Amino acid sequence: MQITSYIHPIRTYLPCTGVGKHINNMLLGLNNRDDISLELFFSQQWLTTNKQLNPLSPLSPLPFSTFPSAESTTERAWKLWGLPHMDRYIPTNTDWLYAPMETYLPVTKCPVAITLHDIQAFEPDLPWSHTWQHRLFAYRWGLWVRKALADCQVVFTVSEFSKQRMVDLLDANPDKIVTIGNGVDLSFFEIAKIAPADLNSIIDNPYIIIVGGLRQKKGADDVLAVARELYQRKSDLQIVIAGDSEASYVAAATEHPNVTLLGMVLDAELPQLLRCASSLLFLSPYEGFGIPALEAMAAGIPAVVSNRASLPEIVGDAGIVVDAVMTTAIVDILVDLDRIPKLREDYIQRGHRHVVTYTWTSCVERLVTAFNRFA
Structure with missing residues (x-):
């Protein structure tokens, strides 16, 4: 099977977000299969x-074709x-x-499949x-998403939650939406074999890790409320935040x-950062999937x-x-996870x-199965 994959290369550069991880791993997985070109x-x-292609992208060794105009x-x-048609370039x-x-x-020579990770x-x-800002965002997406749902041979997504929201909010046909999910890189499983005491922790005190930065869309206000409560209780638990943060929250964090705040963390550093933590706290109000939890x-x-969107499913x-x-109940849980070994070990x-x-291999297998089914 010959697959041509359209990408935004910059989203694949390391370190990357969850969508970037999806792009890289799905395409590298396809490239490793004997039945796929x-x-x-x-x-x-x-x-x-x-x-x-820039070597910051793990996809840089793969063959490619391009079109001349700006992305x-x-x-x-x-x-x-729906123009210009891209048939002549693929x-x-x-x-x-x-x-x-x-x-x-917009192509006519072959079937098209896209991936909607969420429709927030x-x-x-x-x-x-x-x-x-959100209304403008919704207006722009509204110009094309329904058309894509109608015109594509198949639409992939990453959770049953996201699939159902496409049906509920956009009246999409559920029979042409396929949930393929996300996987977890082997480096996270490998680091779990090493005792935290044998690793160099970034701080001396036990800490709770936040992945995704201090941003409104990642639950920043609730995270800072947890930090405030921990401090008031004189807990030695710290909060360490990996990822880009919004300027207003960077300023607010100085009061805690x-x-x-670590800023962007290299992909190679994240497994150890997680391994040395007491727990992960992920209070995002909306995720199409939520890779950091896995x-x-x-x-x-x-x-x-958080109990919102796809996270309970994942x-x-x-x-x-x-x-x-x-906040009080969350802090109780975080403190108990750090202090009660039996509870911590259970989870x-x-x-x-x-x-x-949750493996990338199984995600790629579901993808190929769908290609064969909808061909």
Whole structure:
């Protein structure tokens, strides 16, 4: 099977977000299969001076073809007018044009499959749903998403939650939406074999790890409320935050002596950062999936997540699901996980049994099965 995959190369550069991890692992997995011939497809603006893909992308060794126009203006035209058709730029023997991310792709020579990781643009009840920024975002997505859902041969997503929201909010056909999920890199399982005492921790005190930065869309206000409560209780538990943070929350964090902002963390450093933590706290109000929760389980620490969107589905009974505004109850749980070895070990073992089913290999297998089914 010949697959041509459209990507935004910059999203694949390391370190990357959850969507970037999905793109990299799905395409590397496809490339490793004997029954698949894979070629990347992207704007030539991303080529380096030696006409190659930037080595910051793990996909840089893969074969590719390009189109000459700029990515942003070309995609805007695709989404507004369904033009220009891209048939002439993709290999003639392409069986599928596949995007492991959200876009609209106007071609006529082969079936098209895209990936919608979530549709938070259309959610009516998020804390930011009624801001002008979100309304503009929703308007722009509204210009093309329904058209993509109708025109694509198949639409992939990463959780049953996201699939159902496409049906509920956009009246999408559930029969053409396939949930393929996400996986966890082996490095997180490998680090779990090493005792935390044998690793160098970034701070002396025990800490709770937050992945995704201090941002409104990652539950920053609830995280800072937890930090405040811990400090008031004179707990030695610190809060360490990995990822880009919004400027207003960076300023707010300076008022909390038990909060450390690390900024972006290299992918190679994240497993050890998780392994040395007491627990993961993930109070995001909206996730299409929530990879950090599974990465924490794989690394051998308990995961405490909010009861919103896909997170209860993803962690199952292996995680601790909380109401993000119930600060006192959350702090009780975090303190107990650090102080009660039996409780902590119970959730570590639950997490281990749960997360072993989340492999990138199984995600790629579901993807290929869908290609064969919808061909």
